[in-house]
Amino acid sequence: MSPSDEPPLSASYPERIADENPLWYRFYIPGLWFLLLTGELAEDQRNMCILRSPFHPIAFYVGGDALVQQINYNLYMENKSGK
Numbered sequence: 001m002s003p004s005d006e007p008p009l010s011a012s013y014p015e016r017i018a019d020e021n022p023l024w025y026r027f028y029i030p031g032l033w034f035l036l037l038t039g040e041l042a043e044d045q046r047n048m049c050i051l052r053s054p055f056h057p058i059a060f061y062v063g064g065d066a067l068v069q070q071i072n073y074n075l076y077m078e079n080k081s082g083k
Helices: 043-047 064-081
Strands: 015-018 023-029 032-038
Touching: none
Parallel strands: none
Antiparallel strands: 015 023, 023 032
């Protein structure tokens, strides 16, 4: 979750960010990063599950807004250069 009063107004498609087991995907909607793990999960990964964990964790991600802006900038530059 973004700690910003005005998070970037952007959204992303799910993107695979790790190919090992479990597979890791991430996607963004304004103010919220989602991390989706599929496959065999370790105990510490299970404890971070917002649904099944007894803790129901939600984390503030201070670097999340900058990451969204960097991803958007990279996409802009790729499209501008015709790649």
